[in-house]
Amino acid sequence: AQSVTQPDIHITVSEGASLELRCNYSYGATPYLFWYVQSPGQGLQLLLKYFSGDTLVQGIKGFEAEFKRSQSSFNLRKPSVHWSDAAEYFCAVASGYSTLTFGKGTMLLVSP
Amino acid sequence: NAGVTQTPKFRILKIGQSMTLQCAQDMNHNYMYWYRQDPGMGLKLIYYSVGAGITDKGEVPNGYNVSRSTTEDFPLRLELAAPSQTSVYFCASSYSTSGVTYEQYFGPGTRLTVT
Numbered sequence: 001a002q003s004v005t006q007p008d009i010h011i012t013v014s015e016g017a018s019l020e021l022r023c024n025y026s027y028g029a030t031p032y033l034f035w036y037v038q039s040p041g042q043g044l045q046l047l048l049k050y051f052s053g054d055t056l057v058q059g060i061k062g063f064e065a066e067f068k069r070s071q072s073s074f075n076l077r078k079p080s081v082h083w084s085d086a087a088e089y090f091c092a093v094a095s096g097y098s099t100l101t102f103g104k105g106t107m108l109l110v111s112p
Numbered sequence: 113n114a115g116v117t118q119t120p121k122f123r124i125l126k127i128g129q130s131m132t133l134q135c136a137q138d139m140n141h142n143y144m145y146w147y148r149q150d151p152g153m154g155l156k157l158i159y160y161s162v163g164a165g166i167t168d169k170g171e172v173p174n175g176y177n178v179s180r181s182t183t184e185d186f187p188l189r190l191e192l193a194a195p196s197q198t199s200v201y202f203c204a205s206s207y208s209t210s211g212v213t214y215e216q217y218f219g220p221g222t223r224l225t226v227t
Contacts, residue, residue, distance in 0.1 A: 041221075042220060042221075043116075043202060043218035043220045043221055044202070046215045046216075046217075049215055051212075090154060098206055098208040098214070099145070099170065102155045104152060105152075105154055
């Protein structure tokens with residue numbers, strides 16, 4: 001069965017510093033991978049997705065992610081974090097009938 | 113274009129009561145989903161639907177029922193509410209064809225407390 005692991009429950013980053021959120025997946029076939037962001041009290045918003053092709057994908061709000069098949073990873077990055085990026089981030093893998101399996105999330109805190 | 117809408121936003125139920133969470137989408141998506149989100153646990157799939165009249169169980173279906181009579185609507189029914197059903201519920205929709213998985217769009221959620 002497919003699974004997604006986000007090893008970091010919380011991460012604190014200084015405003016203006018770079019960010020990397022880790023995601024590892026387990027899936028037998030070629031995965032479809034997603035990163036979503038959830039601000040407090042809100043629904044989930046899609047940041048970016050990987051279906052095929054270029055392993056470095058660009059998303060909204062200046063985020064990017066790199067698919068590494070050999071490491072079963074799909075880490076999310078941003079070169080300079082803004083205070084408004086504070087939120088919870090979820091990695092997900094698609095599997096069968098377009099259902100998604102989500103990781104447990106990483107809460108990003110941004111310090112001034 | 114409202115996307116995915118959910119009602120109500122908040123609800124408090126007593127143990128044993130029943131209720132229906134409403135979900136509607138106006139994007140003509142064929143797939144719809146219900147998730148529950150508990151702190152530190154990510155999202156768990158309750159039920160999903162691949163089209164009107166077709167539904168299937170997800171990871172945590174016990175205590176819930178769904179129906180899908182139209183493309184737009186996908187209500188979630190809670191029968192005999194229990195404290196374990198206290199959670200935030202999200203509805204989502206997506207368009208899928210020929211085995212290609214497209215992204216899911218989420219509603220704003222319903223926060224349910226059962227006491």
